[in-house]
Amino acid sequence: MMEIAGVWEKVDAAGFTSRRGAMLRWGAEDWTIDWAEFFGADERGWQVERAEFDEILLRHAQELGVEVVESAHVRRSSSRVIPLREGRFSIGFVTHKIRFVERRKEFASDDEMLRALVQESETVRKQLAGAEFIGPTRVEQHYSYVDRVNVGR
Structure with a gap:
């Protein structure tokens, strides 16, 4: 997906730790997932620092012409x-x-x-200027919650 978006090189250049699989423990069971086995030898991902990763994606989108509005307050x-x-x-x-x-x-x-x-x-x-409405409108509900503390105390 990042290759298609044209941002692969920027993420790779950021120096995040490269990953080619995962080791998981579920109760007493250990699992090893080798991405090459499932997706091919060249597949990998990164263990990213989320804020830096998001900044790379945001700036890349901006370079491609996306209008970015920062520090905006949304009401209602x-x-x-x-x-x-x-x-x-x-x-x-x-x-x-x-x-x-x-x-x-x-x-x-x-x-x-x-x-x-x-x-x-x-x-x-x-x-949407000049666009034609194609209905019907669908109303979806998503149940979320708000927490006052994200981590720790």
Whole structure:
């Protein structure tokens, strides 16, 4: 995947520890996974430092023309536009369930709500200028949690 994205050389040059498999322990069992056995002799990965790895990927995307907005504060919801094949896009808006329920009352349908949310977002509106809506809108719920402490105390 990183070769396809054109970022393999940058990640490799970062000097992360190279991995060609894994050793796992599950209870009293030890497992060894040799990636060459499953994927071929040239396959490997890295044990990355996540912040540095993410920075490499972000800057590479920026070099390819992706608009990157940093230190932005998102209130109530965020949006995503994912390019699909044949000129189609997947559009999504992410918000807290309570906020979704409140906003949903304003609209006769999910399709109407999605169209309104697209118009409210200058960025999404510009990205989809001239696009044709292909419905129906689907509403998905994802159950997550928030923790006050990520590690330790």
